[in-house]
Amino acid sequence: MSHILVTGGAGYIGSHTVSCLLDLGYKVSIIDNLSTGSIKNIPQLADFYFGDFSDHSLLKKINHSQPIETIFHFAAYLSVEESTYKRQMYLENNFDKTKALLLFCQNYSVKHFIFSSSCTIYGNVNQPTVAGHTPSAPINPYGQSKLMVEQLLATLQSTQFSSLSLRYFNVAGADLDKNLGPLHSQPTQLIPLASLAACGKLSHPLKIFGNDYLTRDGTCIRDYIHLKDISQAHIKALHLLQKGAPSQLVYNVGYGQGYTVKEVIQTMKKVSGIDFPVIEAGRRDGDPPCLTANSDRFKKESLWSPQYNDLEAICLSAYHFEKSK
Ligand SMILES: NC(=O)c1ccc[n+]([C@@H]2O[C@H](COP(=O)([O-])OP(=O)(O)OC[C@H]3O[C@@H](n4cnc5c(N)ncnc54)[C@H](O)[C@@H]3O)[C@@H](O)[C@H]2O)c1
Structure with a gap:
């Protein structure tokens, strides 16, 4: 090989x-x-x-x-x-x-x-x-x-x-069978931070950076x-x-489907059953309001066929992985 x-x-x-x-x-x-x-x-x-x-x-x-x-x-x-x-x-x-x-x-x-x-x-x-x-x-x-x-x-x-x-x-998200997932001690991305918050491992409330973007609830949208x-x-x-x-x-x-920061936090709270504290902070430098992918060409040319397009499942796997650390 x-x-x-x-x-x-x-x-x-x-x-x-x-x-x-x-x-x-x-x-x-x-x-x-x-x-x-x-x-x-x-x-x-x-x-x-x-x-x-x-x-x-x-x-x-x-x-x-x-x-x-x-x-x-x-x-x-x-x-x-x-x-x-x-x-x-x-x-x-x-x-x-x-x-x-x-x-x-x-x-x-x-x-x-x-x-x-x-x-x-x-x-x-x-x-x-x-x-x-x-x-x-x-x-x-x-x-x-x-x-x-x-x-x-x-x-x-x-x-x-x-x-x-x-x-x-x-x-x-994480692969629980392979026991692989995010291991950063100080993550900067939303889902690892929300998992930390749900596991009670964040020393401060989870911050929402910016609530005045031109999106459906004012927070940034990501795929x-x-x-x-x-x-x-x-x-x-x-x-x-x-x-x-x-x-x-x-x-x-990507999946071509975007979720706002608030929607992701709600989903993490729902799957974990934990109502962790959240605060709204100002915008962060360098954050575009909305980023989603059209991946049609990749799917067509490589025959890539995503199997796990489910925000709840992504958040749940991240939460379980964080809890098991
Ligand atoms: N995580 C995401 O959501 C995301 C999104 C888009 C693109 N990417 C890209 O995917 C790649 C992997 O991201 P990740 O989330 O696994 O990040 P990660 O930080 O977990 O992995 C990066 C790895 O590179 C190693 N590294 C960094 N600089 C090095 C150097 N000079 N020499 C040797 N090792 C070095 C780090 O130790 C680390 O193990 C990155 O290029 C990132 O820009 C990630």
């Missing part, structure tokens, strides 16, 4: 995808510096290399064990808010280091590269985004760093190398996608490239 390198494989989405790749029999190596990931997430059958994904000596060592055919590039910093005041750190980790990783790909004939992009590259939009049609206009450095990588990938023309970027929306569906999207993306799909593909991956 071919050798797949997963950067950020000790993180939330990367570790789940690693587990699915191992189930399919691939040889999987992970590079992670554990800056936000955890050793607990690493499946036993994966080969783990502690370090930075831009470190060519480490990459050469991994390649030496068996040539790397595909890289899944998950590793990045991903707090929108933090990126607004640590711009340089985000550009360096998410863009400059990815450039170094791509140089390695070229020098060592890596065939396929699957990049974790993000819906934040769209910026302020009012209708479901369509990859390839909706203009990219990120309003925060995190989104800018993701767009810069996509643009760099678009310049790499080679018959030996193909890339595919998945712009995913808000990934949430929440289950962890298991996003991992399956990666497997489908891999199969597309292995079948010889053209390079530089860019797809949205």
